Amino acid sequence: MPVQFSEKSRARFEWLLTRYPTRQAALLPTLRLAEEEFGSIGLEEMKYVAGLIGVSPAHVLGVVSFYTHYRRPEHGKYILQVCSTLPCALRGCERITDHLKKKLGIKVGETTKDKRFTLKKVECLAACDRAPMMQVNDQDHYDLTPEKVDRILDGLP
Amino acid sequence: MALEPLLLKHRNTPGSAALEFYLAQGGYEAAKKAIRDFAPDKLIEEVKASGLRGRGGAGFPCGMKWSFVPKSNDKPKYLAVNADESEPGTFKDRILIEQLPHLLLEGILICCWAVQIKTAYIYIRGEFTEGAKILQKAIDEAYAKGYFGKNALGSGLDVDVTLHRGAGAYICGEETGLLTSLEGNRGYPKLKPPFPATHGLFRCPTVVNNVETLSNLPFIVNRGAAWFKTIGTEKSPGGKLFCVCGHVKKPDTYEVPLGTPFKELLALAGGVLDDRPLKAVVPGGSSAPVLTADEAMKVNMDFDSLAAAKTMLGSGGVIVMHDGTCMVDALYNLLRFYHHESCGQCTPCREGTGWIEKILHRLEHGQGRTEDFSLLMDICDNMQGKTICVLADAAVLPTRSFVTKFRAEFEYHVKQRKCLVARDA
Ligand SMILES: Cc1cc2nc3c(=O)[nH]c(=O)nc-3n(C[C@H](O)[C@H](O)[C@H](O)COP(=O)(O)O)c2cc1C
Ligand code: SF4
Ligand code: FES
Numbered sequence: 224m225p226v227q228f229s230e231k232s233r234a235r236f237e238w239l240l241t242r243y244p245t246r247q248a249a250l251l252p253t254l255r256l257a258e259e260e261f262g263s264i265g266l267e268e269m270k271y272v273a274g275l276i277g278v279s280p281a282h283v284l285g286v287v288s289f290y291t292h293y294r295r296p297e298h299g300k301y302i303l304q305v306c307s308t309l310p311c312a313l314r315g316c317e318r319i320t321d322h323l324k325k326k327l328g329i330k331v332g333e334t335t336k337d338k339r340f341t342l343k344k345v346e347c348l349a350a351c352d353r354a355p356m357m358q359v360n361d362q363d364h365y366d367l368t369p370e371k372v373d374r375i376l377d378g379l380p
Numbered sequence: 381m382a383l384e385p386l387l388l389k390h391r392n393t394p395g396s397a398a399l400e401f402y403l404a405q406g407g408y409e410a411a412k413k414a415i416r417d418f419a420p421d422k423l424i425e426e427v428k429a430s431g432l433r434g435r436g437g438a439g440f441p442c443g444m445k446w447s448f449v450p451k452s453n454d455k456p457k458y459l460a461v462n463a464d465e466s467e468p469g470t471f472k473d474r475i476l477i478e479q480l481p482h483l484l485l486e487g488i489l490i491c492c493w494a495v496q497i498k499t500a501y502i503y504i505r506g507e508f509t510e511g512a513k514i515l516q517k518a519i520d521e522a523y524a525k526g527y528f529g530k531n532a533l534g535s536g537l538d539v540d541v542t543l544h545r546g547a548g549a550y551i552c553g554e555e556t557g558l559l560t561s562l563e564g565n566r567g568y569p570k571l572k573p574p575f576p577a578t579h580g581l582f583r584c585p586t587v588v589n590n591v592e593t594l595s596n597l598p599f600i601v602n603r604g605a606a607w608f609k610t611i612g613t614e615k616s617p618g619g620k621l622f623c624v625c626g627h628v629k630k631p632d633t634y635e636v637p638l639g640t641p642f643k644e645l646l647a648l649a650g651g652v653l654d655d656r657p658l659k660a661v662v663p664g665g666s667s668a669p670v671l672t673a674d675e676a677m678k679v680n681m682d683f684d685s686l687a688a689a690k691t692m693l694g695s696g697g698v699i700v701m702h703d704g705t706c707m708v709d710a711l712y713n714l715l716r717f718y719h720h721e722s723c724g725q726c727t728p729c730r731e732g733t734g735w736i737e738k739i740l741h742r743l744e745h746g747q748g749r750t751e752d753f754s755l756l757m758d759i760c761d762n763m764q765g766k767t768i769c770v771l772a773d774a775a776v777l778p779t780r781s782f783v784t785k786f787r788a789e790f791e792y793h794v795k796q797r798k799c800l801v802a803r804d805a
Binding site for chain 2: 232242243244245247248249250251252254255258276278282285286289290292293295297307308309312313314345346348350351352353354358360363
């Protein structure tokens with residue numbers, strides 16, 4: 224099936240264009256829209272978005288690869304983003320990463336064979352008061368302990 | 381010094397993000413007052429008179445920044461709200477966005493009226509998914525009431541506001557990186573001058589202000605510049621949100637007058653975790669030079685006192701470290717961050733942050749050499765002030781201060797090939 228926006232996303236895209244004086248400024252939000260619609264952003268999706276915006280696919284690739292928060296095809300169903308910056312490190316985030324590595328049998332940056340989990344270390348997510356913390360897809364989880372991590376993972380559909 | 385909580389008054393009140401709640405507290409009266417009682421120029425003067433300084437990191441006087449925007453209307457003017465909150469140790473804007481989004485929107489209206497701006501963008505970091513939802517709902521509510529859009533709040537000025545989600549990159553918190561990103565690019569910073577006030581978004585005059593800065597405006601308009609100046613110090617008026625984290629018993633955001641002694645802030649946060657001795661404090665987000673315990677216990681938390689202590693207030697992120705912290709490891713963590721977040725445009729920054737990270741890695745892992753200290757300082761000399769934006773400096777400042785102030789600990793790593801402190805957890 225060719226990569227294409229639904230009616231609804233198309234309308235949303237047209238609305239986005241009205242919010243900016245240039246088409247290109249709508250690129251980041253349009254990528255978000257593509258992420259929602261297609262589940263992740265791969266080369267086909269990038270080409271499609273490039274066509275919509277009127278920039279080269281290379282520009283879109285450059286943009287997508289610059290940022291860390293877009294969902295890519297190689298990612299698992301759940302992206303476990305463990306914050307590892309100093310304030311979280313002072314509160315023991317290393318223990319959380321170690322626990323996840325052991326539990327999932329993967330290294331940081333890897334995805335489980337069943338493509339259920341991708342483990343990532345990320346930088347400060349502005350929740351250092353509730354460290355250690357991680358973001359699982361769009362959901363933040365705070366004050367983590369290995370036991371709490373187990374419960375969170377076990378509770379995922 | 382006690383302060384009537386303003387920004388955090390409704391902290392954790394259920395429903396505080398809703399428009400009805402905000403209106404019941406007298407919400408949007410300040411924006412109405414601004415439009416009714418202040419000609420734009422007069423409003424800029426009022427904000428100047430309040431002495432309000434930017435809460436995003438640089439502490440630049442807000443009213444003065446606005447006054448740099450050309451008065452003529454031959455080009456569109458923009459407001460870019462910095463809601464990127466990415467400086468490690470900072471988590472205050474998140475609270476304002478999630479709990480009082482209408483206060484920010486009202487601040488935006490006040491700024492737009494003062495500078496006669498018709499288009500505002502709120503650049504929110506990509507990871508704030510919940511915050512983006514709450515803020516979008518608030519924007520929709522405000523539009524439905526006619527606070528934004530054509531003839532916003534009956535002012536005669538059309539004001540549009542658009543929420544723009546980032547996608548994960550620290551450098552987009554730097555104002556020119558933010559603007560480049562907003563235009564649909566990698567978030568590459570640009571050389572200043574020209575400044576955004578004249579050549580900003582789409583090469584047009586642009587105000588960039590932090591969420592907390594803007595959230596102060598409704599109070600200043602309602603109660604007056606003179607009232608604002610009664611809080612805080614002469615040169616750092618007002619209250620400030622301090623994010624206290626790391627080794628404290630009650631990590632949280634605290635609203636206190638600028639100039640509050642660090643000692644008091646630490647007490648508010650419950651003191652040092654496990655009642656251990658304090659070792660070091662990074663007082664203004666990870667880019668600020670570190671203070672030893674002695675220095676920290678003597679310093680007041682305002683722009684000038686911290687500058688006098690050769691560090692900075694920055695974003696108000698206060699990272700507390702107790703005696704169980706290995707300073708080599710802590711600095712290594714920070715440099716790993718700066719290396720990862722360098723946008724790569726400037727060689728001194730791209731390579732320098734990588735080299736420092738590498739040297740710290742070997743120091744931390746017992747393979748350091750005595751020459752490494754002079755090598756580190758050499759690299760710092762070649763980075764500071766030699767790049768497009770100040771991310772390079774933001775990596776140099778912690779490096780220099782950690783290595784200088786905790787030299788003995790770094791040397792121990794070289795000589796004994798291990799940590800001076802027993803590692804816990
Ligand atoms: C590397 C770097 C990162 C920054 N990150 C942020 C940030 O996350 N949020 C913010 O408001 N300002 C940040 N700033 C400061 C902005 O460049 C700018 O000074 C600020 O948004 C201006 O608003 P204000 O005057 O209201 O503080 C950063 C600066 C640098 C150099
Ligand atoms: S100093 Fe670093 S982050 Fe800033 S523009 Fe240069 S390479 Fe990019
Ligand atoms: S360091 Fe982890 S949330 Fe800030």
